[in-house]
Amino acid sequence: MRNESILVVDDAPEIRFSMSEVLRHEGFTVDVACDGQEAIDKSSKNFFDVMITDLAMPRKDGMEVLSFLKEHSPETICIIITGFGTIHGAVEAMRQGAFDYLTKPVKLEEVIITVDKALEVRELRRENRSLRQELRDIHGFERIVGASKAMQEVFELVEKVAGVDSTVLITGESGTGKELIAHALHYKSEREDGPFVPVNCAAIPEGLLESELFGHEKGSFTHAISTKIGRFELANKGTIFLDEIGEMSSALQVKLLRFLQERQFERVGGVKTIHVDARIIAATNIDLEEAFQKGSFRDDLYYRLNVIPIHIPPLRERPEDIPLLIQHFLLKFCSAKRTCVEGMEENAIRCLESYDWPGNVRELENIIERMVILSNGPIITVRDLPNRILKSSGKLTAGDLSMATLPIDGLSLNSAVGSLEKTLILQALEQTGWVKNRAAKLLQMNRTTLIEKMKKQNLMTLNPEGVK
Ligand SMILES: Nc1ncnc2c1ncn2[C@@H]1O[C@H](COP(=O)(O)OP(=O)(O)OP(=O)(O)O)[C@@H](O)[C@H]1O
Ligand SMILES: [Mg+2]
Structure with missing residues (x-):
């Protein structure tokens, strides 16, 4: 027994009969409709996992059924049955979102294979959707916390700029959350279904960074045994995150500048120009302005990157x-x-x-x-x-506390311990505003013991504002 339900729609009774028999035999729950109108009526009342429908039918045709499903039951998979004369219609139906088509005379084993394939694809799509949701949950805004005015301003800025494609430069000390903000920018943008490709410019050896970013053609250098797609190409329709950008060599800075200006490049050893549609987010924990004044970072690249600066203040x-x-x-x-x-x-x-x-x-x-x-x-x-x-x-x-050293001529242990005790009790009292309960808690003793010790140390009379 299978859980899925299928609606078979055809004005030819013999097709309705044979198809529903074979599908029932496979364990599906099957219903039939003799034209498009009946199919629409039935699927407004019940959900079907799959609909197998003829194209040319009286009252409403297969295309009308398809557009009804698209609007009212997008989870239903539509498979078209097409006769010799309606093959163009089948192509159009596929364009409109039908999953596949079966040609008449329909082979029954083909029906089962197509239905199974459709259900499998739907399952994968669902999995994919839930994985994406999980990613959004992991990297979304909800995971970033901050009540300070400075962080609230960062969040506002992220909200404002996530939707635009401008280049963002995130600055801040190590561990302040730069990567977290970069993720949030991606998952809040229209590119969220595209890839988020991080490149840590400091972690990839200098000699490999160019081919890592731009890819290379087979045979372009000794170890290039096959063609490699670079990270920029992989980030097409998504976001590329250039982390620790301040560590990039000056030769590579020139190439990056060209990419930022023209959004195109050639793979290492290649001649074909490749266009990429990717949003750039860069991050650094060094002061790039200082770096370009010292000459280790190109000022033109700095200005290209620093279109929208987001600074995350240290904790x-x-x-x-x-x-x-x-x-x-x-x-x-x-x-x-x-x-x-x-x-x-x-x-x-x-x-x-x-x-x-x-x-x-x-x-x-x-x-x-x-x-x-x-x-x-x-x-x-x-x-x-x-x-x-x-x-x-x-x-x-x-x-x-164990660091004290015994003077060469010795000391009175009792008075040394006593004076240390007095210092610590005083500190505890001061820290807690002379509230003895709290001071006792700080010193991990009960209130009565503290009072005894205070009496012994002549501290009772010191209580400044008469606090209990
Ligand atoms: N505001 C925040 N709310 C919740 N978690 C945060 C926040 N800021 C940082 N974190 C967490 O702190 C860790 C460090 O953040 P992240 O890797 O984004 O920092 P970074 O600025 O990129 O550091 P580095 O410069 O060392 O690469 C991560 O685990 C991140 O989830
Ligand atoms: Mg980081």
Whole structure:
């Protein structure tokens, strides 16, 4: 038994009969219609996976059925039956979206083969569509978070320019999200169904970059054993993303400039001029303006690339994005690793906000991933943070505390420990505005113990504003 349903439409009863018999025998659910009007009526009431229809019929003909399906039931696959005199009609029907045609006298085994082929193609198309949707979900805008004014401005700019074909130059330090923005630009544009082709100009050896970008003809150099299609050609109807453009050699910069001006090139060793319709997005983490002043980057190429500049500020300049990013990555890694971390305590978030993030969002992402794996409880605490972050936020680590050296003439251990204790208690009180409950939590002890220690250290009278 098969799940699919088929409607056989023909004004000749013997064709309706033989075709529906053979399809039923294959396990399909089959219905019949004796002309185009009946076919339209039936498919307005029920969905058919496949419709096999004659072209010339009374009342409404096959072409009318086809255009009805296109508008009202685009998922139905249409196969045309054509007589000797209507072959032109079949060609026209294919042009209008029919899947295939069968010629009279119809061979019944051919009907089965064509229906199976049609269903297979439809399945592939559906898969393709869902994969594309998945890609859109992965690379779409929804995955980019940022509450800061600076990032909101970046998002607005992306919205505005995604639809136009102008060249975009994305600048920003390493790990700020340049590639993410490039993807979003592609998946928000009309080219979204076309390819997104990334080229990392710094990762491909200088000698190979030209053939990687422009392709080469067989035999054009020693190792060119076959013709290679370059990335520009592969990006036709899509977007090419030239990452780390500042690393490109000056010889290649000239060739790129020509491509940007004329949108055409020749493969290495080739004579045929190839035209490509691709949108260019470039990215760099170096200051290109400075590079062209120093002479390592062509100024004409810089101006060609810098049609629409998008600058992504470093994370340290937008700490207000950090809580949102933490939340975003916690969700991401908890579902990916099937662990359950519910959140992060305020203090830990404050530490992350005051760190200066030389590796930007990528560094934050990596830290969260590590903490999700290593965390012992449902809430990530200051203790789970890496030492470099604790240190830079002025926090003492267990390692720092063990760094004290014993003076040559010795010291009173009790008073040394006492004074360290006093310093840390004071810091905790100051950080928490003298709210003892919170200070006790910071020092990982209960409130009564803290009060006892404060009494011992003569700190009770220091409470500045009478805070509890
Ligand atoms: N605003 C953001 N929201 C969510 N994730 C982000 C954001 N910015 C960056 N990321 C994540 O941080 C990581 C680094 O981003 P990306 O690779 O786009 O940076 P880049 O600027 O291209 O870095 P590089 O210059 O090193 O190539 C990626 O995993 C990306 O998903
Ligand atoms: Mg990148």
